[in-house]
Amino acid sequence: MNEFDLESLSREMPFRMPEHFMDEMTEKVVSQISRERQHQSDGVGPKELDLESLSREMPFRMPEHFIDEMTESVVSRISRERRRHTERRLYAWFAGAASVAAVAVLLLHPFGSSLNVPDYDSISQCASIDELFQNMSSEELGLYSMMSNYYGD
Amino acid sequence: MSKRDAKDSMNSQATLSVSDDSIAGMLCDDSRVEQAVRLIMKKYGEPLYWHIRRMVVAHDDAQDVLQETMINVYKYRSTYSNEFPLSSWLYKIATNESLKLLKSKSTGMVSVDDLGDSLKETVRDEAGPDADETLVLLQEAIALLPTKQKMVFNLRYYDEKSYEEIHQIVGDSVNTLKTNYHYAVEKIKNYITEHQL
Numbered sequence: 194m195n196e197f198d199l200e201s202l203s204r205e206m207p208f209r210m211p212e213h214f215m216d217e218m219t220e221k222v223v224s225q226i227s228r229e230r231q232h233q234s235d236g237v238g239p240k241e242l243d244l245e246s247l248s249r250e251m252p253f254r255m256p257e258h259f260i261d262e263m264t265e266s267v268v269s270r271i272s273r274e275r276r277r278h279t280e281r282r283l284y285a286w287f288a289g290a291a292s293v294a295a296v297a298v299l300l301l302h303p304f305g306s307s308l309n310v311p312d313y314d315s316i317s318q319c320a321s322i323d324e325l326f327q328n329m330s331s332e333e334l335g336l337y338s339m340m341s342n343y344y345g346d
Numbered sequence: 347m348s349k350r351d352a353k354d355s356m357n358s359q360a361t362l363s364v365s366d367d368s369i370a371g372m373l374c375d376d377s378r379v380e381q382a383v384r385l386i387m388k389k390y391g392e393p394l395y396w397h398i399r400r401m402v403v404a405h406d407d408a409q410d411v412l413q414e415t416m417i418n419v420y421k422y423r424s425t426y427s428n429e430f431p432l433s434s435w436l437y438k439i440a441t442n443e444s445l446k447l448l449k450s451k452s453t454g455m456v457s458v459d460d461l462g463d464s465l466k467e468t469v470r471d472e473a474g475p476d477a478d479e480t481l482v483l484l485q486e487a488i489a490l491l492p493t494k495q496k497m498v499f500n501l502r503y504y505d506e507k508s509y510e511e512i513h514q515i516v517g518d519s520v521n522t523l524k525t526n527y528h529y530a531v532e533k534i535k536n537y538i539t540e541h542q543l
Binding site: 204227244247248249251252253254255256259261263264266267268270271272274275337 | 379381384387388391392395396399400403405409412413416417420421423469472473474477478480482483484486504505531534536537539542
């Protein structure tokens with residue numbers, strides 16, 4: 194495929210400039226300039242606004258005592274925030290202390306020794322299942338047979 | 347001047363003479379934080395109010411923004427660094443809060459800058475009937491400026507801040523700020539010249 198040769202194209206534009214455009218534009222510009230010059234010499238033309246000469250005053254008003262009232266409102270809101278913050282810290286402190294106390298009670302209270310936990314050491318020391326049954330009291334055997342009937346073998 | 351007025355005036359003078367370093371010190375001391383807030387309101391409350399009002403235009407909005415500004419001063423007081431003047435820190439918080447409010451009002455628009463026309467209308471509503479027409483036109487022109495140009499213009503023209511201070515508040519480089527101010531002035535001059543009878 195041949196590469197398109199841009200250089201070979203004409204530099205002519207596909208648009209047209211209106212007839213006498215340049216002459217008319219020149220006249221317009223020249224007459225505008227002369228008008229401006231005339232205005233300037235007459236002192237009538239649009240003067241450039243001097244921002245520095247304007248007052249810094251605002252066209253709005255601030256309500257009377259606004260700053261004092263706002264100060265009180267802000268200070269009371271800050272007091273509320275501080276009180277809430279202190280309460281939150283106290284609450285967190287109490288919750289932490291209560292948790293520590295609960296854990297300490299669980300660890301230190303002699304619940305462990307009074308619980309009826311089977312003595313797995315003595316079971317493992319039994320020579321056989323038969324020996325285990327021989328060591329059982331009549332009530333334990335009764336309980337075992339009742340449970341066997343209930344759950345099946 | 348009555349005895350009471352004279353006393354108030356003396357108190358005000360005493361407040362204005364409290365150094366920013368002292369106020370910043372109180373702000374970090376939990377037992378004196380409320381005193382610090384009172385001093386800040388006395389010394390900077392009014393300039394901050396007008397800085398906010400020039401941004402958000404409506405008084406009710408300026409009231410909300412000033413209150414949030416002061417609450418943030420309390421909340422984030424530990425982030426204040428002595429490297430910058432206290433006033434720049436306060437202006438920065440006030441500017442951010444003003445922008446936050448404008449953003450909340452510009453939901454559904456492309457950017458905060460699209461609020462220009464609505465802010466311009468608010469200028470007319472807020473200006474008193476006896477307001478100077480040129481000053482109202484000036485506020486309308488400011489309302490139509492892009493936000494960055496508006497901030498820079500207000501801080502330079504009204505608050506007479508140096509470009510270094512504006513840099514501390516707005517964050518852009520000094521050259522960018524100068525360019526923003528220049529464009530703002532040109533736009534304002536054109537607007538007033540076009541609309542003045």
